[in-house]
Amino acid sequence: MLFTFCILAVFTSEVFTTDFGLLNQEHYDVYNAEAIYNQFYEKYGAQYNKEKTDHRLNVFKENLKKINKWNRESDSARFGVNQFTDLTFEEITRTYLGVRGNVSTNDAVLYTPKGLKGPESLDYRQHGYVTPVKNQGQCGSCYAFGAIGDVEGQYAKLHQTQAISLSEQQVVDCDSHSFGCSGGWPHWVFQALVGEGGSMRQEHYPYEAVQGQCRSDRSKIAVRVTGGYELKITSEDALKDALLQYGPLAIATYVGNQFFYYQGGVFNPTDCTEWGHALLLVGYGNDGMNDYWLIKNSWDTTWGEQGYMRLAMGQKACGIGAYVAHSIVA
Known part of the structure; x- marks a missing residue:
């Protein structure tokens, strides 16, 4: 049998x-x-x-x-076919980029480097501070994924535990500062979560890729968010210092057509001109020839290196460091 x-x-x-x-x-x-x-x-x-x-x-x-x-x-x-290949550049940017307006720096808090000496390479996935790659779908909610990734990482680092998957849909539905599937800013998300009492688990408020009625439930808050703000970063060295200091960080960058079809290797772009896409910065390293930043995206594991990108370091590639945000959790 x-x-x-x-x-x-x-x-x-x-x-x-x-x-x-x-x-x-x-x-x-x-x-x-x-x-x-x-x-x-x-x-x-x-x-x-x-x-x-x-x-x-x-x-x-x-x-x-x-x-x-x-x-x-x-x-x-390397570049290759993925879910975007039957779309024009304009269609992709209109649907998937979720950071609206110019780079926001008016309320940013200047980050003063602490002079931290980190390891030659860093990957917060190996520390358990990063949840599996997610998929924002056809919704301009990357700002929510970047922000929630930051909250997940801050909580795991603070409590020295495995990151728990939190709800982006709670942000899309309940963040009155942002615009659902039409964009927002990670630091707005942190402010909204303070008002909500914190962030619910993904399993209690699953992702739907459309904006709906807010169903936030304070009795099911998994991580209490007490604050958050944008950081003004003056150099890539300062960005590395902040990454060592705080853990995974919500960032936003410029993108270009090449960005959408990235499949692997160290990406050194020539066309990052379109603002803006929110991501999660989770580490850095060197492949033997190139220094790079390690970045988590929200376009499923079919994009990039199982959902991640290695972005060239030291050249302000795609304007990295132009926008950085950090949450405060309890």
């Missing part, structure tokens, strides 16, 4: 497992774009409510050409 089950399990696995090999290439055959597009649609169509049209195929084909060009020109990063 057990042997029969094993045979059936192997057989059904082989029948229903799809090989998406055409999506994972260093160079895409544009003349075979329709076959690549069909695999793309099979992988991402249902999850992202995509429509299979000639227009989308043409956009997809043009993006393949760009990806091929970037891969030829880059010696440290």
Whole structure:
């Protein structure tokens, strides 16, 4: 009986497992774009409510050409097909970028470096201060994911415990300072959470990728948030010092077309001109040739290196340090 089950399990696995090999290439055959597009649609169509049209195929084909060009020109990063490849740059920025307005520095608190001497490399995931990669979906809520990632990290670091997954949907629904799926700022989120009493667990207020009625429940607050503010960072050395001092930090950067199709390696961009996308800074390191920042995104594990980016350090790449925020938890 057990042997029969094993045979059936192997057989059904082989029948229903799809090989998406055409999506994972260093160079895409544009003349075979329709076959690549069909695999793309099979992988991402249902999850992202995509429509299979000639227009989308043409956009997809043009993006393949760009990806091929970037891969030829880059010696440290790789680019590839992901959930964005049938969208134009304007469509992506309109839907997924959730930090609105100019870089906010009027109320920022100047960070004075403490002269901390950290290790040669740092990865707060290894300390347990970072929750698994999440997916903001088709909602401009990156500000909520950056802010909640900061709160998760601050709490874990303060209490020397494993990070617990907190609710971004609570922010999208209840933060009256921000604009739901149309953007906001992480430091606004911290202020809102102070008023809410803190942050609920993800399991008690799951993510829906749309703004709805606020259902915050003070009896289910998992982490009490007592404050938070924007930090004015004057250099990348100061940013590293703040990362060592506080733990994972909410940040926002400029992005460009290359950013959306990043697949791995150290990203040294040439086109980061569009403000702004919120992320979580979780570490730094060196790959033997390049110093980099380690950044957690909220575009699922299909983007980047399982949801992470290594961004070139020392060149203000994508304006890193232009916006940094830090929460205070109890």
